[in-house]
Amino acid sequence: MIIxxxxxxxxxxxxxxxxxxxxxxxxxxLAPFVFPGARSLNVAATIxxxxxxxxxxxxxxxxxGVVSFAHTMFYGIGAYGVGLALNxxxxxxxxxxxxxxxxxxxxxxxxxxxxLFSLRVKAIFYAMITLAVASAFAVLASQxxxxxxxxxxxxxRVPEMLQPxxxxxxxEILGRAIDGxxxxxxxxxxxxxxxxxxMLRIVNSPFGRVLQAIRENDFRAEALGYRTVIYxxxxxxxxALIATLAGVLMALWLRYVGPKTMLSFEVMTxxxxxxxxxxxxxxxxxxxxxxxxxxxxxxLQVMMGKASVAMSGIPFLANLFHPDRWLLWLGVxxxxxVYFFPTGIVxxxxxxxxxxxxx
Amino acid sequence: xxxxxxxxxxxxxxxxxYHILQGVDxxxxxxxxxxxxxxxxxxxxxxxxxxxxxxHASKGIVRYDGKDITQSxxxxxxxxxxxxxxxxxxxxxxxxxxxxxxxxxxxxxxxxEMDEKRLEWIFGFxxxxxxxxxxxxxxxxxxxxxxxxIARAIVEPRKLLLIDEPTKGLAPAIIQGMIAAFSExxxxxxxxxxxxxxxxxxxxxxxxAVMDGGRIVHSGSMAELAExxxxxxQLLGLSLDAHQ
Amino acid sequence: xxxxxxxxxxDTALPKVRVDMVPLxxxxxxxxxxxxxxxxxxxxxxxxxxxxAMGMMVFMMASGLTLIFGLMDVLNFGxxxxxxxxxxxxxxxxxPMRSWVEADSVWMxxxxxxxxxxxxxxxxxxxxxAFERIIIRPVYGLHLKQILITMGGMxxxxxxxxxxxxxxxxxxxxxxxxxxxxIIGDAALEKYRLIAVVVGLIVFVSMFLVLNRTKxxxxxxxxxENGEMVEALGYRIRTLxxGVFMAGSALAGLxxxxxxxxxxxxxxxxxxxxxxxxxxxIIIGGLGSVxxxxxxxxxxxxxxxxxxxxxxxxALVSDILLMVTVLLWRPQxxxxxxxx
Ligand SMILES: Nc1ncnc2c1ncn2[C@@H]1O[C@H](COP(=O)(O)OP(=O)(O)O)[C@@H](O)[C@H]1O
Ligand SMILES: [Mg+2]
Numbered sequence: 001m002i003i004x005x006x007x008x009x010x011x012x013x014x015x016x017x018x019x020x021x022x023x024x025x026x027x028x029x030l031a032p033f034v035f036p037g038a039r040s041l042n043v044a045a046t047i048x049x050x051x052x053x054x055x056x057x058x059x060x061x062x063x064x065g066v067v068s069f070a071h072t073m074f075y076g077i078g079a080y081g082v083g084l085a086l087n088x089x090x091x092x093x094x095x096x097x098x099x100x101x102x103x104x105x106x107x108x109x110x111x112x113x114x115x116l117f118s119l120r121v122k123a124i125f126y127a128m129i130t131l132a133v134a135s136a137f138a139v140l141a142s143q144x145x146x147x148x149x150x151x152x153x154x155x156x157r158v159p160e161m162l163q164p165x166x167x168x169x170x171x172e173i174l175g176r177a178i179d180g181x182x183x184x185x186x187x188x189x190x191x192x193x194x195x196x197x198x199m200l201r202i203v204n205s206p207f208g209r210v211l212q213a214i215r216e217n218d219f220r221a222e223a224l225g226y227r228t229v230i231y232x233x234x235x236x237x238x239x240a241l242i243a244t245l246a247g248v249l250m251a252l253w254l255r256y257v258g259p260k261t262m263l264s265f266e267v268m269t270x271x272x273x274x275x276x277x278x279x280x281x282x283x284x285x286x287x288x289x290x291x292x293x294x295x296x297x298x299x300l301q302v303m304m305g306k307a308s309v310a311m312s313g314i315p316f317l318a319n320l321f322h323p324d325r326w327l328l329w330l331g332v333x334x335x336x337x338v339y340f341f342p343t344g345i346v347x348x349x350x351x352x353x354x355x356x357x358x359x
Numbered sequence: 360x361x362x363x364x365x366x367x368x369x370x371x372x373x374x375x376x377y378h379i380l381q382g383v384d385x386x387x388x389x390x391x392x393x394x395x396x397x398x399x400x401x402x403x404x405x406x407x408x409x410x411x412x413x414x415h416a417s418k419g420i421v422r423y424d425g426k427d428i429t430q431s432x433x434x435x436x437x438x439x440x441x442x443x444x445x446x447x448x449x450x451x452x453x454x455x456x457x458x459x460x461x462x463x464x465x466x467x468x469x470x471x472e473m474d475e476k477r478l479e480w481i482f483g484f485x486x487x488x489x490x491x492x493x494x495x496x497x498x499x500x501x502x503x504x505x506x507x508x509i510a511r512a513i514v515e516p517r518k519l520l521l522i523d524e525p526t527k528g529l530a531p532a533i534i535q536g537m538i539a540a541f542s543e544x545x546x547x548x549x550x551x552x553x554x555x556x557x558x559x560x561x562x563x564x565x566x567x568a569v570m571d572g573g574r575i576v577h578s579g580s581m582a583e584l585a586e587x588x589x590x591x592x593q594l595l596g597l598s599l600d601a602h603q
Numbered sequence: 604x605x606x607x608x609x610x611x612x613x614d615t616a617l618p619k620v621r622v623d624m625v626p627l628x629x630x631x632x633x634x635x636x637x638x639x640x641x642x643x644x645x646x647x648x649x650x651x652x653x654x655x656a657m658g659m660m661v662f663m664m665a666s667g668l669t670l671i672f673g674l675m676d677v678l679n680f681g682x683x684x685x686x687x688x689x690x691x692x693x694x695x696x697x698x699p700m701r702s703w704v705e706a707d708s709v710w711m712x713x714x715x716x717x718x719x720x721x722x723x724x725x726x727x728x729x730x731x732x733a734f735e736r737i738i739i740r741p742v743y744g745l746h747l748k749q750i751l752i753t754m755g756g757m758x759x760x761x762x763x764x765x766x767x768x769x770x771x772x773x774x775x776x777x778x779x780x781x782x783x784x785x786i787i788g789d790a791a792l793e794k795y796r797l798i799a800v801v802v803g804l805i806v807f808v809s810m811f812l813v814l815n816r817t818k819x820x821x822x823x824x825x826x827x828e829n830g831e832m833v834e835a836l837g838y839r840i841r842t843l844x845x846g847v848f849m850a851g852s853a854l855a856g857l858x859x860x861x862x863x864x865x866x867x868x869x870x871x872x873x874x875x876x877x878x879x880x881x882x883x884x885i886i887i888g889g890l891g892s893v894x895x896x897x898x899x900x901x902x903x904x905x906x907x908x909x910x911x912x913x914x915x916x917x918a919l920v921s922d923i924l925l926m927v928t929v930l931l932w933r934p935q936x937x938x939x940x941x942x943x
Contacts, residue, residue: 328762
């Protein structure tokens with residue numbers, strides 16, 4: 001029953017889903033030992049960060065029905081906060097702390113301002129305003145190059161314990177040196193896990209239920225006496241803070257911050273694709289979606305490249321399957337899933353399990 | 360007796376998950392004014408909207424002029440000759456009075472082609488419209504807007520008028536003018552008139568139906584109801600007195 | 604229920620017609636305020652013309668979007684795709700007919716650009732029709748899905764541009780006689796910017812006439828305010844909307860061609876990049892208001908040009924600052940559209 005408590009009573013409720021979640025969890029825990037190589041560890045860490053990032057976005061989109069395009073901005077604030085602090089103050093935990101808290105404070109203020117400013121009006125208005133603000137922020141980050149490193153971004157040194165050269169033990173375990181990279185990975189993994197469980201708790205708390213009531217019918221929720229603006233703004237702030245933390249983790253992992261990886265609109269579309277395909281309003285959707293998406297991003301493109309080469313005689317088809325065109329197929333999948341599987345993979349699996357139980 | 364022009368049989372309407380109309384039976388004869396009475400929230404507006412297809416009935420039939428229009432789209436119902444004056448008046452406030460009427464005149468292609476004689480007839484009821492002919496309708500007073508809304512419904516001959524609480528919030532002087540207008544209008548086509556103001560309709564109405572809780576709870580002739588104060592009290596309660 | 608007794612006899616004098624003039628003054632006021640700051644008159648003229656030209660192009664792209672939103676409460680996040688497609692379609696005329704583009708003849712230049720614009724508008728118009736049918740129609744009234752699905756449509760469209768026209772940037776040189784500038788006094792007025800201003804004015808005036816003088820136009824304005832009532836008068840608002848959607852898409856296509864020629868290179872994201880600006884413009888103008896959209900476009904573009912000259916760093920965020928200022932003053936935009 002520890003599991004039940006940990007998962008805040010919100011069990012996967014589908015055998016296939018449980019199996020998939022377990023596979024992801026085990027895969028991520030054992031990644032450094034089972035999948036050696038810098039690339040696969042990078043894939044695993046990216047999955048961890050994206051689970052947090054996407055789930056925090058789901059808090060907004062799936063649980064309150066608010067579409068924000070500013071999520072990458074908060075992610076970027078976290079990354080830049082820690083990156084610039086480490087860059088400026090040198091590689092110490094103190095710098096990590098200062099950068100993180102500064103970033104959290106900035107995110108909170110921005111989320112509050114944007115929220116109070118535009119959440120009172122329609123979802124559509126909020127979507128446009130956040131899009132505008134986020135793009136201005138991205139422009140600023142890439143143009144104020146003295147401060148942020150501009151388009152090139154900034155590399156920085158992390159605290160010694162996290163540096164690849166650092167050895168915790170002299171011996172190897174399961175053929176893997178216990179070095180700074182490994183420690184960083186587990187720092188990322190366990191932080192992500194904790195944040196994920198925290199979000200699971202949030203959405204299953206009374207607070208989360210109010211959010212869902214607002215999503216279903218804000219007119220009625222208001223009539224029941226909930227101040228929808230306040231709840232929405234709170235959800236907005238919470239989502240922003242967690243996204244900021246995801247940014248911190250990513251920066252620590254990459255030892256680099258730059259507008260393309262942290263702030264670009266592509267990251268935002270990735271998040272959207274993952275949430276919808278994984279399953280809005282389920283939190284677990286973030287896990288399944290991120291795992292599938294990041295794996296596909298890293299490995300499917302290779303396969304598409306092969307297909308494209310095989311079809312190189314036929315110009316149009318070769319273009320369709322060019323590895324750079326994988327977003328095309330994802331886009332199509334995205335549109336189809338908004339129509340036909342609005343609850344995404346997780347929603348589907350749960351619905352299936354339900355019909356199985358009660359035929 | 361001939362078949363009524365409009366007939367609702369066992370009509371249920373849902374708005375989202377709420378079950379608003381719960382089996383409405385209502386006949387609107389081919390002549391005169393049919394008054395639909397009932398307290399706030401009884402479902403009068405919902406009934407009119409259901410007739411017009413702005414909500415669709417989930418059960419039951421709406422028959423108009425021998426045809427089943429239950430699931431027809433609103434523009435088709437309107438084109439079949441039903442004109443509507445909504446409770447909110449539905450004025451296009453950006454457009455002038457003239458343009459408001461022009462849009463209501465479906466058969467007319469340009470503003471200049473509107474039937475002068477009919478317009479003069481309308482100005483006979485609502486002189487203010489002539490005066491503010493080229494003003495944006497949004498700048499008019501509440502009573503004047505109501506005139507625009509009614510004028511829109513009669514700018515061309517129609518077979519049936521649906522009018523939702525035209526006296527709501529209006530000054531007694533304007534209401535007097537409206538009584539005169541309606542008693543002349545009912546000679547040209549039948550009217551289904553929703554009201555809460557009993558003194559306004561008791562002089563005007565020919566038949567009457569009373570709604571409560573999404574059902575018709577009484578129907579009969581207006582003369583009968585106007586005489587029978589006990590029945591009035593029983594059906595309409597004190598809430599009506601408060602309105603007078 | 605309390606009743607508000609409106610004690611007004613039939614024909615009280617009207618409150619003075621409230622044509623809201625203040626927003627109309629914003630553009631000239633902004634321009635004049637900047638004159639002393641810029642300092643030199645010729646520079647100011649050049650900046651102003653550049654701003655107006657950019658504003659006109661943005662207006663072309665934004666006007667359709669604001670009407671589409673006003674009429675059916677549909678916000679097309681994929682509107683930028685039509686801008687991109689328009690620009691890329693133009694290359695199908697401009698690149699094969701290079702000799703006409705390079706000819707030193709105003710007429711040949713004008714007709715080749717005219718043909719490119721025509722083709723681009725036809726293609727984007729038809730695409731708009733298909734987009735409305737396939738993408739938008741199933742999600743009427745569902746804002747969340749609308750945002751997601753039009754966003755998805757945009758991703759797909761952008762990728763398809765890569766598939767059809769290749770992944771490389773396409774250079775799109777200006778026709779010979781459109782290059783260079785007129786020198787008036789000390790002010791240099793780039794010819795192409797003047798052309799953009801003229802095209803923009805033509806679009807604005809035609810739109811104004813259609814919306815004020817024709818039945819369809821009046822119905823569109825009426826529908827923006829109260830679509831239900833338009834239906835209750837017997838008109839099919841869906842048909843109206845398809846028309847507006849097609850016209851809006853075609854206008855975005857036109858804007859795309861003009862913008863592409865202005866930038867002289869095309870990338871598939873040309874539309875997505877301008878989308879943010881377009882959104883800011885329609886928010887500033889008031890969602891659904893064409894007049895507001897026009898003023899918004901001019902303000903944003905002028906502010907960007909003046910700021911670019913006076914304080915380049917500020918120019919990066921001038922549109923956002925402008926939007927925030929306007930919304931603090933009028934939270935619904937310059938011309939709020941009365942809704943229902
Ligand atoms: N859009 C709506 N959503 C939910 N309930 C509604 C809506 N419109 C009306 N209702 C409800 O339907 C009932 C009947 O309303 P209505 O037909 O407007 O009554 P009436 O016109 O007789 O005052 C009321 O209880 C009202 O609260
Ligand atoms: Mg009512």
